[in-house]
Amino acid sequence: MVEHKKSCLLCNNKSECFKQLTDNELVFANSNRAEISYRKGEMIAKQGNFYTHILYLQSGMVKVYKELPDSSNLILSIFGVGSLIGLPFLFKNQILDYSVAALEDTTICAIDRHAFEKLIHxxxxxxxxxxxxxxxxxxxxxxRLVSLTHKQLNGRFADTLLYLSRVVYKANPFILTLSRKDLAEYTGVSVMSVIRAIKDFKNDGIIDINGNKIEILNFNQLERISKTG
Amino acid sequence: MVEHKKSCLLCNNKSECFKQLTDNELVFANSNRAEISYRKGEMIAKQGNFYTHILYLQSGMVKVYKELPDSSNLILSIFGVGSLIGLPFLFKNQILDYSVAALEDTTICAIDRHAFEKLIHxxxxxxxxxxxxxxxxxxxxxxRLVSLTHKQLNGRFADTLLYLSRVVYKANPFILTLSRKDLAEYTGVSVMSVIRAIKDFKNDGIIDINGNKIEILNFNQLERISKTG
DNA sequence: TTAAAATGATGATTTATGTCATCAAACTTG
DNA sequence: CAAGTTTGATGACATAAATCATCATTTTAA
Known part of the structure; x- marks a missing residue:
């Protein structure tokens, strides 16, 4: 378990918006904050529950996803360190309309939504x-709407790989902490199709994959597939 | 052409956020504002252009859409009276990443983006x-991401019809001002498929369509198709 | 007022991708 | 450490929806 921060005031890990706050406001935020750790795979927030807190990602990685009636999922977004989760429900629903789960061991700060709304006002x-x-x-x-509706399998999966490398892991050979099922739920295709796309890309020398380590060998071609796919 | 409003201060047609402004701020907003009218079909803002103004819809209806490399389009949203258009580019890109066109004769207030950003600050x-x-x-x-990726034709088109009736036209028998092409570009399917879906829904007694007038006869079944489709 | 262009409609064919069945490998967990 | 469960992989088959070709109708423009 991570050692709890003493106060938001002393935190050198603040998200951009918290850097805008006065000391008094930081003290106020701190008094409405809890720090919680989760193990990989654990659910952090459940669709259908009451929406009570904004989550700030101190460490780790999470997926935000919709649970659909046919019991399949659609991963809306993958968030890494420094992200705020739950912003879209501010000033809105009492009910959370998506779920959040840890993709790696993760620590979050939970900030009371009303305190957060007060700070905005x-x-x-x-x-x-x-x-x-x-x-x-x-x-x-x-x-994403464009990618998911107007590209086919290879183009969509190319987008997924580029997103993972550039935005999520911010590295090129990167260690994949998502399962094939996660990849499929993010790309909006079946697991089968993801596996086939990986095989194709590997055969074509566009990526290399060894266990959980993925390396993009040819960014240009991946971009091209993203555009034409 | 619509008569120009004298000032934001006297406007009784304000969007929600402008109701929060002080008189001084309204005067400031007014001094950074232009009022413009467009004919049905005219382009209001072009993807790739510089992003300079927030648009407030005084009257009429517009579509906001992505122009894709294969020269097809994806309609992201349809906005009616009282909407603000261009918010997502605040504090961001200099370049507009979508196009806006009038679906009916339309009048907008264009407010300088920097003035708008100043008001937020x-x-x-x-x-x-x-x-x-x-x-x-x-x-x-x-x-929409859920609808477009996890539902098939009939489910997606059911969503489109419900959206048009409840959100866009806010009426049940409503006069459609979108073409089949628009419907297809909103639903993310081919024109062919839209036509087939309309025929099917009409045959099944779910909707009635006469020229441009559409009536939803069976909301329950449309909801059911939306969920299962 | 006619010509041209855009829109709406229908049926036949093709194709991408999902589903199903099966199996191998790799983690869990008692 | 062994049994069971999850995850990853492969091929055969089914199907939803796109494309293509064609034509009717409406709208726009000369």
Whole structure:
């Protein structure tokens, strides 16, 4: 277990928007905060539950996903260190409309939603940074809509690999902590198709894969597949 | 052409967030505002252009869509009176990443993006309302991702019809101002498939269609198709 | 007012990708 | 450490929906 931070005031691991707060506001935030650790695979928040806290990712990695009526899932997003989770429900629903689960051992700060909403109301600089974060999300979702509706298997999986390398792991040979099922649920295809795409890309020398280690060998071709796929 | 409003201060047609502004701030907003009218079919903003203004929809209806490399389109959203368009690019790109076109004769207020950003920074109440609007968008996009990736033709088109009746036209027999092509680009399927879905739904007595007038006869069954489809 | 262009409709064919069945390998867990 | 469970892989088959070809109808523009 990670040692708990003494206070938001002393935290040198703040998300962008918390950097905009005054000392008083940080003390206020701290008094509405809890720090929790999860093991890989554990569920952090469950779709259908009450929405009570914004989650800040101190360490680890999580998936945010919709649980669908046919008991399949759609992974909406994968978040790494420094992300705020749950922003879209601010000023809204009492009910959480997606689930969050740990892809690796993960520590989060849970901040009371009403405290967070109060900070937005009272501090425009903080609010502006929240808008900024939300907008990353929105533009990313638009690109996903394009990818998932207008590209076929290889193009979509190329997008997934590029996203993993550039955004999620921020590395090129990277250690995959997602299962094939996760990859399928993110790419919006069947597990079968993911496996086939991996085999194809490996055969074509676009990627190399050894156990959990994936290396993208030919970014250009992957980009090309993403565009034409 | 619509008569131009004298000032934001006197406007009784304000969007939610502008209701949060002080008189001074409204005067400031007004001094950074232009009012423009478009004919049905006209392009209001072009993907790839510089992003300079937030658009407020005074009257009419617009589509916001991505122009894709294969020269097909994906309609991201359809906006009616009272909507703010362009929020996702605040604090971001200089470049607009989607296009906006009028589906009916339309009048918009164009507000300088920097003026808008200044208002967010300086007024937390205004910012909170902007966050609120953005979050509608985000949650809606999540539902769309589910609809477009995990439902097939009939389910997706059922979603489209429900969205048109409940959100866009807010009426049940409604006059369709979208072409079959628009419907296809919104539903993410081919024009052919839209036509077939309309025929099927009509044959099954779920909808009635006469020229441009569509009536949903059986909401329950449409909901059922949306869920199972 | 006619010509041209865009939109709407129908049926036949093709194809991408999902489902199913089966098996191998690798973790869990008692 | 062995039994059971999850995860990864492969091939055969089924199917939803796209593409293509064709034609009717409406709208736009000369």
């Amino acid at each position: 009272e501090n425009g600089e903080f609010a502006a940074e929240v808008v900024n974060q939300l907008n990353y999300c929105t533009l990313y979702n638009y690109d | 300086e007024n937390g109440e205004f910012a909170a309302e902007v966050v609120n609007q953005l979050n509608y968008c985000t949650l809606y996009n999540y539902d």
